[in-house]
Each structure stands twice: as C-alpha cells, then as structure tokens.
Amino acid sequence: VKNGAVLVGGGKILWAGPMEETPPHPDDIDHIDAAGHLVTPGLLDPHTHLAWAGSREKEFYLRAAGAGYMEIHNAGGGINSTSHAVRDASQNELTSLMEMRLEKMAFQGTTAVEIKSGYGLSLEEELKQLRAAKAISSPAGIKTARTFLGAHSFPAEFKENRAGYVDLLCDEMLPAVAKEGLATACDVFIEEGVFDIAQARRVLEKAALLGLKLRVHADEVHDMGASALAAELGALSAEHLIETPDASIDLLAKAGTIAVLLPGTCFCLKKKYARGREFVERGVPVALATDVNPGSCTCDNLAFILTLACLHYGFSAAEALTAVTVNAAAAMEMSEHCGRLEPGMDADLVIWDAEKLEQLPYWFGSNRALLVVRSTGDEVEILDNQAGDN
Numbered sequence: 001v002k003n004g005a006v007l008v009g010g011g012k013i014l015w016a017g018p019m020e021e022t023p024p025h026p027d028d029i030d031h032i033d034a035a036g037h038l039v040t041p042g043l044l045d046p047h048t049h050l051a052w053a054g055s056r057e058k059e060f061y062l063r064a065a066g067a068g069y070m071e072i073h074n075a076g077g078g079i080n081s082t083s084h085a086v087r088d089a090s091q092n093e094l095t096s097l098m099e100m101r102l103e104k105m106a107f108q109g110t111t112a113v114e115i116k117s118g119y120g121l122s123l124e125e126e127l128k129q130l131r132a133a134k135a136i137s138s139p140a141g142i143k144t145a146r147t148f149l150g151a152h153s154f155p156a157e158f159k160e161n162r163a164g165y166v167d168l169l170c171d172e173m174l175p176a177v178a179k180e181g182l183a184t185a186c187d188v189f190i191e192e193g194v195f196d197i198a199q200a201r202r203v204l205e206k207a208a209l210l211g212l213k214l215r216v217h218a219d220e221v222h223d224m225g226a227s228a229l230a231a232e233l234g235a236l237s238a239e240h241l242i243e244t245p246d247a248s249i250d251l252l253a254k255a256g257t258i259a260v261l262l263p264g265t266c267f268c269l270k271k272k273y274a275r276g277r278e279f280v281e282r283g284v285p286v287a288l289a290t291d292v293n294p295g296s297c298t299c300d301n302l303a304f305i306l307t308l309a310c311l312h313y314g315f316s317a318a319e320a321l322t323a324v325t326v327n328a329a330a331a332m333e334m335s336e337h338c339g340r341l342e343p344g345m346d347a348d349l350v351i352w353d354a355e356k357l358e359q360l361p362y363w364f365g366s367n368r369a370l371l372v373v374r375s376t377g378d379e380v381e382i383l384d385n386q387a388g389d390n
C-alpha cells in the first residue's frame with residue numbers, strides 16, 4: 001500500500017489501508033509520522049536456541065581454519081559444551097539472559113520468537129531451560145513460543161547407552177514437559193552421529209500422543225530421511241533442509257509441513273545453502289528464521305536473513321517478508337494474532353529506514369529498524385532507535 005495508514009487501539013490493529021480511506025477517528029489520538037518509510041508487521045523468528053549460557057567463540061575460529069561443525073560436535077564441543085554452561089547457570093540467570101537477547105532482537109524489528117530447549121539434556125535441566133523461558137516477563141511485550149528439544153544431543157552420561165536416553169526422553173522428560181505446559185512443540189536433531197530415524201520416530205510419536213506439535217531439525221548435514229519422516233508424521237515444520245532430496249520436498253508440500261529455512265547458519269558454517277526456490281516452486285510454505293545460538297549461527301538480526309534469502313534462494317523481497325511474517329506466524333501457531341497488518345491483529349509493526357520493501361533486504365550489516373511499535377496486551381509500547389534509549 002502506497003501512502004498507507006494504520007489505526008491502532010487497545011493493543012490491536014483497528015484498521016490498515018490507504019491513508020485517504022482512513023475511517024473517522026478522534027482528533028486527539030497520538031500520531032506517528034512514517035511518511036517516506038516502509039512499514040511492515042513486526043518480524044517473527046520461528047527457530048532459535050535462545051536459552052543458552054556461555055560462549056563458543058573458539059569454535060568460530062576453528063571453523064574459520066577449516067574444522068567442520070559436526071567434527072567439533074563429535075569431539076565433545078558444540079552443543080554439549082553449551083550444555084555444561086547451561087547446567088551451571090541458574091534458572092533466573094537463564095531468564096535474564098533471554099530477556100536481554102529478546103530486547104536486542106526487538107530493537108531490530110523482531111516481535112515474536114520461538115525458543116527451543118536442548119542444552120539441558122537431562123530431566124531437571126531441560127525443565128529448567130523451559131521454565132526459564134516461560135518466566136520471561138512480558139511488560140516487554142515480545143511474544144515467545146517454546147519447543148522441547150531434549151533430543152538435541154546425547155549427554156556424556158548416556159554416551160554408551162543411547163537407548164537409555166531415548167527411554168528417558170519418552171518416559172520421563174516428554175510427559176513432564178507436557179504436564180507442566182512448558183512447550184507446545186517437540187523437536188529432534190536428526191543427523192549422523194546424533195539421533196537416527198528410529199530414535200527420532202519414537203520421540204516424535206510420543207510427543208504427538210501427548211498433544212505436542214512436531215518440528216524436526218532435518219537434513220542439515222546429511223539426508224537421513226528426516227524431512228520424509230516429518231512429512232509422514234504431519235509435522236508442523238521441518239527446519240534447515242539443506243540436503244533435502246526432491247522427493248522429500250514433494251512430501252513436505254503434500255503434508256503442508258512448513259519449511260523453516262536458516263540461511264544464517266549456512267553463512268556462519270560456510271556451507272552450501274538450501275534450495276529455497278525449489279521449496280517455493282513445489283508448493284511448500286517457507287518461513288525464515290535466524291537459528292540464533294552460540295555455535296552454528298551467531299546472528300540475531302532477522303533482517304540480515306532476508307538479505308541472505310534473496311541472494312542465495314533468489315527470493316523476491318515480498319517472498320522474503322512473507323517468510324518472516326505470515327509463514328513464520330504459522331510456524332509458531334500465532335497466525336490468529338500476528339504476521340499481518342489487519343484489523344484484529346496485535347499492534348506489532350516496524351517503521352524502517354527504507355522507502356520501500358525492496359530496500360530492506362538490499363541493505364545489510366546495520367540495524368535499519370527506526371521505530372518498533374509492539375502490543376503489550378491492551379496497550380502499545382514504542383521502541384525508538386533514534387531516541388538513544390537502546
């Protein structure tokens with residue numbers, strides 16, 4: 001919409017459309033002048049590992065020097081090294097770390113974030129991560145969705161007894177997560193040397209029985225049939241999808257499983273990119289996310305992910321925006337209240353330092369969100385990057 005206007009009240013969008021069609025409204029309402037600027041819905045980030053502690057910059061330089069991500073993982077680094085740091089952190093410390101990270105993301109235009117556990121890797125520690133995420137206070141109105149990813153790696157204690165960890169996941173961890181309402185979805189990292197298809201199937205089938213939606217870290221390094229399994233089980237999403245074969249793309253399309261593509265991870269791991277265009281052409285709904293975590297993708301800026309999707313998938317600016325709004329909302333089961341500038345939606349929107357949509361992915365490397373409006377329930381809060389309060 002050129003020369004658009006948005007009317008907001010009670011934390012919701014009341015109306016959006018061409019300025020000259022603005023419906024009658026009281027004169028004394030607050031105005032924000034966005035003349036000459038692109039306005040979009042708040043960006044939605046449907047795949048993150050935000051509940052981490054510690055830092056792994058050493059691995060960044062090891063990879064820069066040629067080491068592989070799975071090589072580092074198999075040598076005891078990677079996910080398991082973050083797991084030690086998470087186990088050493090208190091629940092309150094994790095909550096504050098996440099609140100800080102979310103606030104930084106909010107100032108970059110992100111208004112909803114999915115958070116996966118997966119660094120606890122024991123009953124108590126996984127619950128701690130999810131409780132920490134649940135405790136995120138939202139006067140800072142950012143929305144979150146929680147996913148249980150206990151099947152992210154095998155902890156050292158179960159190195160010689162992998163079946164025992166899968167039992168623990170199915171018999172104790174998943175029921176506890178479901179009972180306490182700590183997550184709405186369950187994810188499994190299916191990969192050579194991590195969870196195989198049979199183990200993943202057990203975890204995912206149990207999760208489905210408990211009423212959780214299914215998500216899968218699929219085809220990130222090797223094609224193990226993970227995306228085919230996701231489609232077969234009617235998963236909400238399959239994520240990464242770098243090595244996905246054509247046949248599985250068609251299965252995802254048929255199942256209506258959302259492909260959550262994570263080009264920031266390919267950038268950070270210096271790997272080849274998923275065939276993003278192919279997913280779109282074959283009718284798979286595509287969402288984009290940062291995957292922000294201390295190992296494989298140290299990027300919390302979703303706008304940069306749009307740049308990568310345009311450059312490496314050949315997405316148009318509109319396709320890229322759809323992937324972090326409408327489709328990302330679907331991937332987080334938030335479609336009813338966010339992802340569109342439409343009456344009834346939460347009043348989450350971003351005014352950008354861009355004149356039009358095409359200029360958003362075109363620039364990268366700096367934060368181009370000028371002002372973020374976000375719903376805090378029945379009011380809105382304004383984050384102003386120019387006011388110097390960030």
Ligand code: NIG
Nearest residue numbers: 078079189291293294295296
């Ligand atoms: O999506 N691949 C598995 N999990 C994450 C990385 C987590 C980590 O390295 O800490 C990912 O890339």
Ligand code: FE
Nearest residue numbers: 047049217291
């Ligand atoms: Fe991930």
